[in-house]
Structure formats: C-alpha cells, structure tokens
Amino acid sequence: MYYQVVTQCIHNLKCLDKWLDKAEQFSETKKFDVNVLLNARLAPDQRPFIYQVQSACDYVKGAAAWLSGQMPPKHPDNEQTIGELRERISKTVAFAEGVKEAQYAGAGERKVSFSWAPGKIMSGADYLLQMTIPNTFFHLTTAYSILRHNGVDVGKMDFLGSINLVDA
Amino acid sequence: MYYQVVTQCIHNLKCLDKWLDKAEQFSETKKFDVNVLLNARLAPDQRPFIYQVQSACDYVKGAAAWLSGQMPPKHPDNEQTIGELRERISKTVAFAEGVKEAQYAGAGERKVSFSWAPGKIMSGADYLLQMTIPNTFFHLTTAYSILRHNGVDVGKMDFLGSINLVDA
Numbered sequence: 583m584y585y586q587v588v589t590q591c592i593h594n595l596k597c598l599d600k601w602l603d604k605a606e607q608f609s610e611t612k613k614f615d616v617n618v619l620l621n622a623r624l625a626p627d628q629r630p631f632i633y634q635v636q637s638a639c640d641y642v643k644g645a646a647a648w649l650s651g652q653m654p655p656k657h658p659d660n661e662q663t664i665g666e667l668r669e670r671i672s673k674t675v676a677f678a679e680g681v682k683e684a685q686y687a688g689a690g691e692r693k694v695s696f697s698w699a700p701g702k703i704m705s706g707a708d709y710l711l712q713m714t715i716p717n718t719f720f721h722l723t724t725a726y727s728i729l730r731h732n733g734v735d736v737g738k739m740d741f742l743g744s745i746n747l748v749d750a
Numbered sequence: 751m752y753y754q755v756v757t758q759c760i761h762n763l764k765c766l767d768k769w770l771d772k773a774e775q776f777s778e779t780k781k782f783d784v785n786v787l788l789n790a791r792l793a794p795d796q797r798p799f800i801y802q803v804q805s806a807c808d809y810v811k812g813a814a815a816w817l818s819g820q821m822p823p824k825h826p827d828n829e830q831t832i833g834e835l836r837e838r839i840s841k842t843v844a845f846a847e848g849v850k851e852a853q854y855a856g857a858g859e860r861k862v863s864f865s866w867a868p869g870k871i872m873s874g875a876d877y878l879l880q881m882t883i884p885n886t887f888f889h890l891t892t893a894y895s896i897l898r899h900n901g902v903d904v905g906k907m908d909f910l911g912s913i914n915l916v917d918a
Contacts (some may be wrong), residue, residue, distance in 0.1 A: 590879040600885035624792070624899040631875045695918065702915040711758040713912045719887030720909055726888075731792040741888055745880045747870040750863065 584689040591642045591718045597743040631728045638721035639674040645714040646678035650685035676710045684745045752857040759886045765911040776902045799896045806889035807842040815884040816862045818853035872905035
C-alpha cells in the first residue's frame with residue numbers, strides 16, 4: 583500500500599501542472615504578470631503559492647525516499663518563475679516514479695527522523711499516514727485555493743485528475 | 751491499510767473541532783456573528799465553510815461504510831450553526847469509529863457506485879486512493895483555509911493534530 587499511496591500523491595502533484603497552465607492563461611487574458619499569482623497567499627502570515635508547491639513536492643519526494651530507505655535528493659527552494667516551478671514538479675515526479683514497488687518492502691518499519699525534532703523518530707507507517715498524506719494534500723489544496731481565490735478557473739476535477747471509473 | 755487510512759482521516763476530521771473553537775473565540779473577541787465565518791468562501795462560485803465540513807464528513811462516512819460493505823447512514827445537509835456542525839462531525843466520527851478493522855476485510859475488491867455516475871463503479875482500492883484521501887483532505891484544507899483567510903488563528907499543527915514521534 584505504500585507504493586500505491588505514494589503513486590496517488592504523485593498523480594495529484596502532476597495535476598498541478600494543469601493548474602499552472604490555467605494560471606498562465608488567466609494572467610495572459612487579464613494582462614498581468616503571472617508572478618503575482620506565484621507570490622499570492624491567503625493570509626499575510628501564510629507562505630505564498632511558490633512555497634506551497636515546493637512543500638507539496640518535498641512531501642512526495644520525502645515519502646518516496648524515506649519509505650524506500652534512501653536519502654532524498656536535494657532540491658533547493660530557489661524557484662521564482664512558473665517555468666522553474668514546472669521543473670521542480672518534474673524532477674520530483676521523476677525521482678518518485680523511479681522508486682519501484684519492491685523498494686518499499688519493509689517501509690512500515692523504517693525509521694524516519696526530522697531536522698526539527700532532534701532525538702525523535704517516526705515509524706514509516708506513521709510517517710505515511712500522519713505526515714505524507716495530510717501534508718501533501720494540505721499543500722496541494724492550499725496552492726489550488728490561492729489560485730481559486732484569485733480567479734483562476736480551476737475546479738474539483740482539476741484537483742482530482744483522472745479517476746478510474748469502470749463499467750458496472 | 752484501509753482501516754489505518756480511514757482512522758487517519760477520522761483523526762484529521764476531529765481536528766476540525768479545535769478550529770471551530772478558535773473560530774468561535776475569534777468571533778467573540780472581534781464581536782461579530784460566527785455565522786459569517788460559517789458562510790464564508792474563498793471564491794464567489796465556491797461552496798461555503800459549512801459545505802466544506804459536510805463534505806469532509808461525508809467522505810469519511812462514505813469510506814467507512816462502502817469499504818466495510820455497509821450503506822452509509824443518511825446525514826442531511828441542514829446544518830446552520832456551529833453547534834450543528836459539531837454534531838455533524840460527532841455523528842460522523844461515531845459511525846466511522848464504530849467500524850472495526852476486521853470489517854474492512856476484502857475492502858479493495860468491493861464495488862463502489864456513485865449517483866453522479868450511473869452504470870459505473872470504482873473498486874474499493876481506487877475509491878480509497880482516488881476519492882477518500884484526496885477529497886477528505888481537499889475539503890478539510892478548504893475549510894481550514896477559509897478560516898485562515900478570515901483571520902482565525904489556526905496553524906499547521908491544528909491541521910495535523912497529534913503526531914506519533916517517539917524517542918530515537
């Protein structure tokens with residue numbers, strides 16, 4: 583299930599690319615600099631859209647790495663343009679999709695540590711449930727909400743992407 | 751893993767109670783009717799806070815029911831007050847927590863159908879990954895973001911609730 587959950591997170595992260603397309607189209611139609619959207623936030627003490635994308639990427643990258651027993655590759659938070667955000671998503675997806683299902687063997691028993699919690703660890707099982715899932719979708723939804731609040735025409739199906747309905 | 755994922759969704763749904771406390775405190779301090787927050791939204795064509803709570807509840811209720819082979823109990827969307835929203839959360843949690851781990855046996859092979867997709871079904875595995883997880887956290891984050899945008903002092907740890915860090 584570790585592989586399946588991370589794969590789902592990758593799927594929803596990829597949906598972000600379409601939201602970026604819509605943000606770009608909206609800025610062209612309304613004739614404003616798309617960087618206004620990239621630096622927008624919903625509250626003055628909230629981090630902006632760029633950070634939400636970086637953070638969503640990092641929770642997906644972290645899950646794929648820690649749960650398969652690897653160190654996550656370093657992706658510096660230096661994106662400033664929509665093109666650079668696309669690259670951040672792209673390299674995150676490339677890394678996470680490169681982890682094969684078999685590499686998640688024993689994921690639940692792995693120990694995950696955090697720079698902000700010295701001397702503490704979390705089991706891989708708790709990490710997937712309590713960190714990966716809530717945080718990935720928290721930052722994805724926050725990124726989506728910043729665009730939605732600013733008038734970009736994103737809707738629920740853009741958030742979900744394709745779903746696997748089959749004939750009954 | 752079905753039981754564990756639904757349990758995590760229940761955990762984050764319960765966190766909503768604390769956000770409601772903070773919303774109530776904020777409305778008292780600033781001397782406005784808390785119903786203003788309950789009817790707030792981030793975009794004119796988005797559904798308001800009340801709906802986001804109802805919808806988060808329904809995805810948790812639906813997962814607990816469909817994945818354990820039960821019909822979900824009917825919870826009419828008639829909440830108008832903060833007390834009624836607390837009751838909606840409470841009865842959702844009571845139902846979902848009442849489903850025991852053993853009842854999720856065979857969850858992945860169950861067939862889930864939707865009123866909006868006649869003649870179509872989704873497997874229990876796809877339902878958990880593609881519907882339950884993204885939608886539960888989408889609506890929880892949207893509810894949180896509506897409060898955050900309106901000045902309620904909610905933060906990331908209010909969203910996550912307790913996490914299981916242990917000594918290394």
